[in-house]
Amino acid sequence: MICGPRAGTQTTRREEAMGYLIGALLVLVTLILLVLAAVKVFAVTVLEYEKGLKYTRGRFNGVLRPGMYWVVPNFTTIRKVDVRPTFVSLSGQEVLSSDGVPLKVSLAAKFEIVDPEVAVNKIENYQTALYLDLQLALRQIVASSLIDDLLQKRNDFGKQLLEITSAKAKEMGLRLIEVEIKDVMFPGEIKKIFTQVVKARQEGLAALERARGETAALRSLANAAHLIERNPALMQLRLLQAVGQNSGNTVVLGVPPQSGPIPIRTREAEEVETQHPLPEKEE
Numbered sequence: 001m002i003c004g005p006r007a008g009t010q011t012t013r014r015e016e017a018m019g020y021l022i023g024a025l026l027v028l029v030t031l032i033l034l035v036l037a038a039v040k041v042f043a044v045t046v047l048e049y050e051k052g053l054k055y056t057r058g059r060f061n062g063v064l065r066p067g068m069y070w071v072v073p074n075f076t077t078i079r080k081v082d083v084r085p086t087f088v089s090l091s092g093q094e095v096l097s098s099d100g101v102p103l104k105v106s107l108a109a110k111f112e113i114v115d116p117e118v119a120v121n122k123i124e125n126y127q128t129a130l131y132l133d134l135q136l137a138l139r140q141i142v143a144s145s146l147i148d149d150l151l152q153k154r155n156d157f158g159k160q161l162l163e164i165t166s167a168k169a170k171e172m173g174l175r176l177i178e179v180e181i182k183d184v185m186f187p188g189e190i191k192k193i194f195t196q197v198v199k200a201r202q203e204g205l206a207a208l209e210r211a212r213g214e215t216a217a218l219r220s221l222a223n224a225a226h227l228i229e230r231n232p233a234l235m236q237l238r239l240l241q242a243v244g245q246n247s248g249n250t251v252v253l254g255v256p257p258q259s260g261p262i263p264i265r266t267r268e269a270e271e272v273e274t275q276h277p278l279p280e281k282e283e
Contacts, residue, residue: 044069044078051116053079060121081116085177088131092185095142097150104185105142107161109134110177111169118173126172130165134179137164154181 045068046052052064055077064078071078091106111130113119119126141160142150150157161179169176 041070041072044071044080046078046080049082049084050080051083051113053081053116053120055079060117063116079120081113081120083113083116085110085112086127088127088134089182090131090134090138093135093138095139097142097147098144099146101147101186103142103147103150104183105138105181106183106185107134107138107158107179107181109161109165109179111174112177113173114175115173118171120173123172126174129172130169130174130176133165133168134161137161140164151184154184157181 044052046064046066048066050066052069054061054064054069057075058077061076069078087108087110089106089108092104093106094102094104096102109130113126123129138161141157141164145157158178158180161181162176165179166176
């Protein structure tokens with residue numbers, strides 16, 4: 001065990017060393033804080049529905065997933081891109097059908113960004129580019145179709161637009177989800193003509209249905225006439241049925257001379273028979 005002046009000297013040296021170390025650490029922390037204050041490091045949060053494009057000194061350095069990132073603005077930039085599904089609308093596109101009918105067509109498309117690097121770095125404005133591609137595809141399809149087909153197969157034309165533009169959208173880092181034709185509009189005179197055509201078509205269908213009903217009624221009457229001709233008694237039975245169903249009405253029956261009388265049993269006759277029964281015949 002070391003005692004005396006030598007031990008006190010070692011303890012003093014240790015205390016001095018610890019003091020120097022603590023002072024150096026304080027100076028280092030102060031310098032770091034000063035540097036951070038001068039550089040202004042700040043945090044960037046990429047939300048759940050976003051992706052971040054990281055650029056270091058102007059060069060693309062990767063795609064960032066949702067989370068918090070510390071950024072030195074003089075060296076690093078993060079651009080956030082919303083990757084939720086988005087809608088684009090084309091309204092009132094004036095086109096001509098293959099049979100020369102002028103019309104205005106409106107459509108809506110739903111898309112999402114699947115590759116932010118391509119959508120942002122390779123194309124100046126991906127929404128404008130997609131809009132133009134949809135517009136050209138719409139004109140191509142309408143110009144090669146008859147107006148009747150366009151009106152009757154609107155959903156099919158939306159599927160064709162989706163097939164044509166999906167490949168081009170993929171090249172821009174996009175995924176085209178759905179394309180639908182919203183409205184097909186005609187000029188005033190053309191609209192009036194189509195209204196008359198539709199009205200005439202409906203009147204023709206109504207006349208056809210009336211003719212079918214009359215034909216069925218005549219066929220039923222002809223069958224009834226054949227049955228009565230083969231069985232004359234059916235007429236008498238039908239008359240009796242009508243008399244039994246209708247009360248308080250007068251029915252005049254025309255009976256041929258050669259035919260026998262038609263027995264009709266009325267309610268008054270039943271009451272008389274009940275009150276005054278006929279005597280039984282002796283055998």
